[in-house]
Amino acid sequence: MPVTEEPVVLPDIDQDEQSDSRESLEPGYLVVCWDDPVNLMDYVTRVFQIVFGWPKQKAEFHMLQVHNQGKSVLARESLERAEHYVHQLHRFTLHATMERDA
């Protein structure tokens, strides 16, 4: 299994603290991709590369994690950014959800 680094997550924090809720600024949601028997492995790798801008090796690592372990946590994000990533993954018809980080 290749060793890969965790994604460096830099949330877009607006300096105007009055307009953003505390929750929206704190990374607290996991973006999870779930296994299914229908999405092609090469397609899933490609989608991860497009959506997260990952190199192929890292995208393959997460694809194999989905395939072998049933799911992979792709990112830990604020509510808004987690929603954004889930929307993107659904555009490509992947089985992805956002779950509150316990």
Add this chain to the structure above:
Amino acid sequence: MKLLQVKGDTFVFELDKQEKILLFELLKLYPLVPLAHHRLSKAADPKELAPAQQLLEEAVAEQRQENKRQLLAMLNDPQRFEPVERGFRLHLTGPQIEWLLQVLNDLRVGSWVILGEPDYDDLKHLKLALQNPRYFLTMEISGQFQALLLHALDGNA
């Protein structure tokens, strides 16, 4: 259908008349995935996330509408399929292939949903194909076209 050559940023595929008919008939089925299939969360209280869930479904619906528009434009573009002696040459740029992969994946996943979301083992059983050959074949053929396009992209990364 096979990749013939890559000219600059354009991929040229060759397909015979039957393959073109098959691709057209397949693409006419788009979209197949029910909107309700797109779930934002597994664990969260549905009431809590209802507005966000609605937003997701609206975003997917909007994307599909745009995909459908582009699809019709592609199918009706006389330049897209160049007639040659043995069939047709299909010209696609890299971004157009990425987009077509999305459309084909909707057809593949949508067929699988219609088939009852069978697991790995059930997908191998002939019984499933016999129960609903239309969608079983849609799922399989979409996957074949996807594999070919992915191979073309991967070989020219």
